Amino acid sequence: MVTTAETPNPAVRVDNVSVTYRTTFEKVPTFKSALRRLGRGKREVHEVQALTDVSFQVDHGKSIGVIGSNGAGKSTLMRTIAGILPPSTGRIEVHGRVSTLLALGVGFNRKLSGRENVVLGGLAAGMTRDELDERYEEIAEFAGLGEFIDMPMMTYSSGMYSRLAFSVAVHLNPDILLIDEALSTGDAKFKQKAARRMREVAENAGTMFLVSHSMRSIKKLCSECIWLHKGEVKMQGEPEEVIAAYSKFLEVGEDVFSLEDM
Numbered sequence: 001m002v003t004t005a006e007t008p009n010p011a012v013r014v015d016n017v018s019v020t021y022r023t024t025f026e027k028v029p030t031f032k033s034a035l036r037r038l039g040r041g042k043r044e045v046h047e048v049q050a051l052t053d054v055s056f057q058v059d060h061g062k063s064i065g066v067i068g069s070n071g072a073g074k075s076t077l078m079r080t081i082a083g084i085l086p087p088s089t090g091r092i093e094v095h096g097r098v099s100t101l102l103a104l105g106v107g108f109n110r111k112l113s114g115r116e117n118v119v120l121g122g123l124a125a126g127m128t129r130d131e132l133d134e135r136y137e138e139i140a141e142f143a144g145l146g147e148f149i150d151m152p153m154m155t156y157s158s159g160m161y162s163r164l165a166f167s168v169a170v171h172l173n174p175d176i177l178l179i180d181e182a183l184s185t186g187d188a189k190f191k192q193k194a195a196r197r198m199r200e201v202a203e204n205a206g207t208m209f210l211v212s213h214s215m216r217s218i219k220k221l222c223s224e225c226i227w228l229h230k231g232e233v234k235m236q237g238e239p240e241e242v243i244a245a246y247s248k249f250l251e252v253g254e255d256v257f258s259l260e261d262m
């Protein structure tokens, strides 16, 4: 369960994690002053504190929904758990093989075919050649891209891209699966298939994090829920309770969420 109390062997432990993004950019207030400086723009540093002192832990076998408004820090949290983004302060412990749509999506080489990327992605994730040979057909069939599987990925639509990323991610038999729904732009039929597969992963005692704006998916697939607000954990607990509080906070009825649901 999601808790701040310590249990001996959690799948994921997040301890006082903060993440600050620093972006430098050139501030050019007016065209005239830009001319005066002759191209030597003033460098400004823009800092965004995306996560502030976030702590929780998740036991093995739990499915955690992560909800919150745009910019609340959900994807940042997934990136830090995946190990793609180190926290600015605090600590993250992850016990088990993590598989994420995010990491794989980033790792795809668009010049290579889907088939080549599946092989590379699988090897990068620690699968052996034999395991890959065994699982390749299943991965390709699940993605359902037909002959596009042998085309360079730069010819893919974003939906096709995420179908393949999802398929690789769930077939790696991860201990911990991270899914950021912002990336899964598959059509309704694929989403349904993806939801079934996520339930299977969850039922096989895997740990799953699902970032979603679809409250229906969270209720259907998750046993726990974390609500992030402006980089902080606002609430955590049973999905029904957390979603009710979140809807109330947004001052929208829960019905509004069904519009964006599958």
Ligand SMILES: Nc1ncnc2c1ncn2[C@@H]1O[C@H](COP(=O)(O)OP(=O)(O)OP(=O)(O)O)[C@@H](O)[C@H]1O
Residues within 6 Å of the ligand: 021, 022, 023, 048, 049, 050, 068, 069, 070, 071, 072, 073, 074, 075, 076, 077, 182
């Ligand atoms: N690479 C980056 N560089 C600078 N700032 C960033 C970067 N990525 C995210 N941010 C900022 O960090 C904050 C949290 O962003 P994040 O993407 O984690 O939110 P989110 O909850 O996933 O949002 P959404 O629901 O819109 O996907 C936002 O203010 C965003 O502008």
